[in-house]
Amino acid sequence: MKKKKPKMRRNIATEVVHGQNVLGDRKTRALSVPIYQSAVFTFESAEAGAQIFAKEKKGYFYTRLGNPTVEAFEQKMAYLENGECGCAFASGMGAISGTILSVCNQGDELVAVYPVYGCTYSLLVDVLPRWGIKVKWAKSDNFLTNLKKQISKKTKLVLIESPVNPTIDIIDIKETAKIAHQYKALLAVDNTFASFYNQKPLNHGADIVMYSATKYISGHGDTVGGVVISNQKFIGYMKDYIIRDLGGIMSPFNAWLLLRGLRTMGVRMQAHNRNGMEVAKFLANHPKVAWVRYPGLESHPHYKIAKKQMSDFSSMIAFELKGGRPAGRKLMNNVKLCVCAVSLGEAATLIEHPASMTHSSYSAKALKESGISEGLVRLSVGIEHGQDVISDLAQALDKC
Ligand SMILES: Cc1ncc(COP(=O)(O)O)c(C=O)c1O
Structure with missing residues (x-):
């Protein structure tokens, strides 16, 4: 997957405070991004509404298809992760299932690290086979060797966590990306345990980063959320189909709490x-x-x-x-x-x-x-x- 990498100039401790959204709201100059707690946004005219729907003009009209507070969180996450774009979800599981559904079709294969977080495991074992997506496992203790045995031309996605939940095995992201790309598969990394503060998988060749934002990003145990970071094309598809049509969006209030969490990260x-x-x-x-x-x-x-x-x-x-x-x-x-x-x-x-x-x-x-x-x-x-x-x-x- 081709991606432009925005360069980070300051220390990450500074970037979490100032990066991307120096001023929360450019119109009012509010320092904190306001919570746009509105389901609907009005159109200036019927023509403007049609243009926004046709994507000829940028604008908000319905929170499931775009909300300024949620977008501020997505943009800040993309910036901090060195990715192009972000897509927020209602939970980490939403981010993981949304990633898989964006990549895999019926008949495709996915290779996942073994073990993975318990609900990711049950998604892969109990849910995906119903939709004709075959899951193969590569054990985490000798992952690269195991991956080489499992990956095939049918593999569309390699899914890892590093550190692995709960064994704390570490997976070599760069080498995994090389193997995945040889088979034209994408590499998605659940970066929840490390966080972008300690590890940036896109810099090591991964294509997609997924998070349970519920964890270090929130930091206070009071919010459930998820986010995926990747390139414009991938996130564009994810927003247009997975978010718009499956509907697992993040609420503006949760996005605001997560933006607040990022500032003290x-x-x-x-x-x-x-x-x-x-x-x-x-x-x-x-x-x-x-x-x-x-x-x-x-x-x-x-x-x-x-x-x-x-x-x-x-x-x-x-x-x-x-x-x-x-x-x-x-x-x-x-x-x-x-x-x-x-x-x-x-x-x-x-x-x-x-x-x-x-x-x-x-x-x-x-x-x-x-x-x-x-x-x-x-x-x-x-x-x-x-x-x-x-x-x-x-x-x-x-x-x-
Ligand atoms: C590594 C990892 N990924 C994903 C999730 C799921 O996140 P959420 O609870 O926000 O859906 C968890 C939850 O504990 C997790 O530990």
């Missing part, structure tokens, strides 16, 4: 990155911990790939206690500051058990095959003081 991500590393090191040295996966630890088997494609390592950690699942359950029941909850990338540290929670759509066989062990505990380290998170985990580990 620099300081938040700095805290997430710092705390992620501190907590990972603490866990790695704890006698009750059997293993830890964090891309910033040299002990991670994919550390070199992480170093190559990530500027920092985010705050998602997978680990297992020597006492397995029962010990993990005790840990979750004894934390006092950390919160036992799914989701990620929000201010508070969240701890959860993928096999029985986020990835409960997997059968016992699929959990085993994909490498999600029964005892795997997933941690999304928040922006509290790192030492407080560590003290809380330490007191809970004492009870395990």
Whole structure:
């Protein structure tokens, strides 16, 4: 896929504040982008209405087909991701399903990393086959070799997460893009765990970036949203057909909350990155911990790939206690500051058990095959003081 890459001149911490929308609204000079909470926009005349419908003139007329607050979010995301255009969705799952539906037709094949987030897994396993789209899997621990075995002339889309949810395997985006492109397939990357702050898949050859904006972009655990970033042609199709006709739009209020989240993303991500590393090191040295996966630890088997494609390592950690699942359950029941909850990338540290929670759509066989062990505990380290998170985990580990 051909794409123009806008160059970013300032540090990303500055760009999240000032990039793209220095002034929220050019007419009123409001600093914050206003919430255009209107379903309908009026036409100056019947002729103007017809011209806007015919795309001869730019204008808004109905929020499902375009809303200024939602567009401000889409443009800012495209800018921050080094892409041409963005398309917002009601949720991350909307962004993922919208991407697949934009690319794949009946009879096409898709190769996905194994494992993937639980609802992405059930979309691929339970929903897509009903529409005649065949899904093949490439296990994440030796992904490139596995991908080469699964990809074929029928493959239209390669879908990955990196870091992978919940095993925190790292996939080499550049090498994956090379393989996908040899077969004329597109590479779509779910960048939710890393965020554009730490990793820009388009710069490494990916064609499409997808997000659950619910996570680090919102940052406050109070909004559900999704966004896809790619080139003009792809996003144009997505908006014209997938958004307009399937209708899974983002609301103007959610777009406004996400724009607000973006403005503080620099300081938040700095805290997430710092705390992620501190907590990972603490866990790695704890006698009750059997293993830890964090891309910033040299002990991670994919550390070199992480170093190559990530500027920092985010705050998602997978680990297992020597006492397995029962010990993990005790840990979750004894934390006092950390919160036992799914989701990620929000201010508070969240701890959860993928096999029985986020990835409960997997059968016992699929959990085993994909490498999600029964005892795997997933941690999304928040922006509290790192030492407080560590003290809380330490007191809970004492009870395990
Ligand atoms: C990696 C990843 N992608 C996509 C999603 C789905 O996002 P949403 O809940 O916004 O639909 C999630 C949700 O946890 C996720 O972890």
